[in-house]
Amino acid sequence: MLPLATPDALLRPAIMTPWQLWHMISRRERCILFGGWLFSLLLSLGLGVLSVADNWSGMPLQFGGVTVYITVYPALLISLWWSLCLGWWWGAVQGYLTTLALALYAGMVWQWAALFAFADPLGVAVMVLGFRALPMLRGLRSMDSVLHFVQLSFVGSIFSSSGALIWTYCNNQPFSELLPIWQGWWLGFFLQNLFLVGPVLSQSWPATDRWLSRHLALQPAGEAESRHLIVLLLVLVSVGALVYGYLSLSLGSSLLLGQLQHGLPPQIHHAAMVMTQTGWVFFWVFALLVLFNAFFAYRLFLHWQGRNQQLLDALQQSNAHLAQLVRLDGLTGLLNRRSGDEVLQQEWLRSQRSGQQAVLIMLDIDHFKQVNDEYGHDVGDQVIVQVAMLLQEHLRLHDTAIRYGGEEFLLVLPDSTLENATLLAETLRQQMAARLVHASQADIMVTLSLGVASASLLMADKAAWLKQADMALYQAKRAGRNRVVVAG
Numbered sequence: 137m138l139p140l141a142t143p144d145a146l147l148r149p150a151i152m153t154p155w156q157l158w159h160m161i162s163r164r165e166r167c168i169l170f171g172g173w174l175f176s177l178l179l180s181l182g183l184g185v186l187s188v189a190d191n192w193s194g195m196p197l198q199f200g201g202v203t204v205y206i207t208v209y210p211a212l213l214i215s216l217w218w219s220l221c222l223g224w225w226w227g228a229v230q231g232y233l234t235t236l237a238l239a240l241y242a243g244m245v246w247q248w249a250a251l252f253a254f255a256d257p258l259g260v261a262v263m264v265l266g267f268r269a270l271p272m273l274r275g276l277r278s279m280d281s282v283l284h285f286v287q288l289s290f291v292g293s294i295f296s297s298s299g300a301l302i303w304t305y306c307n308n309q310p311f312s313e314l315l316p317i318w319q320g321w322w323l324g325f326f327l328q329n330l331f332l333v334g335p336v337l338s339q340s341w342p343a344t345d346r347w348l349s350r351h352l353a354l355q356p357a358g359e360a361e362s363r364h365l366i367v368l369l370l371v372l373v374s375v376g377a378l379v380y381g382y383l384s385l386s387l388g389s390s391l392l393l394g395q396l397q398h399g400l401p402p403q404i405h406h407a408a409m410v411m412t413q414t415g416w417v418f419f420w421v422f423a424l425l426v427l428f429n430a431f432f433a434y435r436l437f438l439h440w441q442g443r444n445q446q447l448l449d450a451l452q453q454s455n456a457h458l459a460q461l462v463r464l465d466g467l468t469g470l471l472n473r474r475s476g477d478e479v480l481q482q483e484w485l486r487s488q489r490s491g492q493q494a495v496l497i498m499l500d501i502d503h504f505k506q507v508n509d510e511y512g513h514d515v516g517d518q519v520i521v522q523v524a525m526l527l528q529e530h531l532r533l534h535d536t537a538i539r540y541g542g543e544e545f546l547l548v549l550p551d552s553t554l555e556n557a558t559l560l561a562e563t564l565r566q567q568m569a570a571r572l573v574h575a576s577q578a579d580i581m582v583t584l585s586l587g588v589a590s591a592s593l594l595m596a597d598k599a600a601w602l603k604q605a606d607m608a609l610y611q612a613k614r615a616g617r618n619r620v621v622v623a624g
């Protein structure tokens with residue numbers, strides 16, 4: 137079976153958890169990698185404390201008619217980088233520990249903090265899954281990969297924004313105030329992904345990729361695994377879109393209802409405007425998602441189609457190769473007896489149909505048993521190969537040489553005369569008698585006996601034609617070998 141060509145883009149590093157990788161790399165690399173990981177954990181914690189203390193999560197931005205307060209959370213960005221480069225665990229553990237520590241530091245009860253800390257690893261998981269489902273290059277150097285990254289960032293941000301719901305619930309914030317907090321949360325994740333993680337990933341990916349290829353075995357993406365992951369991804373994308381739509385509309389409506397309860401007409405007007413604009417934003421995001429899904433489905437179709445074509449090509453190649461092998465004799469490369477018989481039958485029928493003469497030369501190496509006995513089987517094989525080469529040197533385009541038995545050959549010469557064929561047989565005899573076969577102990581000379589028979593309309597079938605050639609060969613042997621006998 138010929139190996140399948142696997143395009144690089146379909147290769148992905150084997151998944152390695154931190155503890156698996158620990159055993160695979162040198163001591164020095166372990167220090168660098170795990171030291172770097174610990175350092176970035178501390179960096180995450182430090183930046184996280186700063187973000188809470190300095191209240192970074194409050195950059196106001198107008199979005200969909202609402203002033204949202206963009207969440208800036210460096211720990212999430214660092215954890216995302218690790219997860220996208222090395223695998224989910226690498227960033228998830230770090231992100232979880234950092235968020236947990238910060239939530240406890242901010243006074244959240246530990247049960248809620250434990251749940252709250254899952255939000256970011258959840259968003260990161262969606263992104264990592266997306267990159268496994270469609271193994272796009274993470275260097276983000278092509279339009280495809282950038283679009284993929286944008287879409288995954290959006291879906292990831294929706295999942296990670298579940299943290300906002302827990303946060304507001306724990307802080308007893310009224311439901312009607314949740315919209316700007318939630319929007320700031322997911323939009324913060326999304327924008328930071330696009331403008332910080334994306335560029336850093338793109339810059340660091342070539343070196344990371346080189347390191348991964350040196351250390352981890354690249355595996356072709358399994359068909360079934362890819363299919364399952366893609367289906368899962370599409371489900372998550374759809375759930376993300378639904379959650380986004382539901383939260384936008386329900387939080388927007390509760391904001392509107394809240395304002396209505398206060399009975400302030402100008403604010404009612406404003407809230408109604410917000411509601412409308414949010415509806416529009418929802419519409420456009422939804423439309424984008426549909427387009428992205430179509431893009432996904434298109435990529436998927438191309439991917440599977442390409443894969444199937446590759447398999448079919450490889451199958452055809454190996455079938456052709458096998459068919460060739462079945463027809464040929466392994467030692468000489470001439471046609472073997474089975475396929476030789478088919479050619480013989482075809483030429484017999486053609487000569488019977490057209491009345492054109494066809495001639496058969498049957499030849500046999502003289503005293504070949506002695507060659508084997510004296511010089512060994514390997515030398516015997518060399519002699520057989522030499523005879524085959526001699527035959528091929530004299531063949532016309534439409535002639536056929538067949539290894540018919542151990543040291544017995546057939547030449548089928550369509551559209552030839554008995555005279556020409558006899559001349560050819562004589563040439564072969566002389567040239568073989570003059571040729572030296574180089575064996576390790578000595579140079580050997582062998583001779584050939586040849587029987588020539590032309591197909592006649594009087595013959596009953598091809599077996600009769602073959603028998604004539606065989607009898608002529610027998611006579612040549614009987615008459616002392618190293619000669620040509622013409623049948624009839």
Ligand SMILES: Nc1nc2c(ncn2[C@@H]2O[C@H](COP(=O)(O)OP(=O)(O)OP(=O)(O)O)[C@@H](O)[C@H]2O)c(=O)[nH]1
Nearest residue numbers: 500501502503504505506508513514516517542543
């Ligand atoms: N080396 C080698 N020997 C083979 C092969 N096929 C058959 N032989 C040998 O060819 C020999 C044929 O011997 P015989 O049929 O007695 O014929 P011969 O010795 O050539 O004698 P004549 O045909 O009467 O001249 C046998 O010893 C077979 O073992 C092969 O593929 N390689």
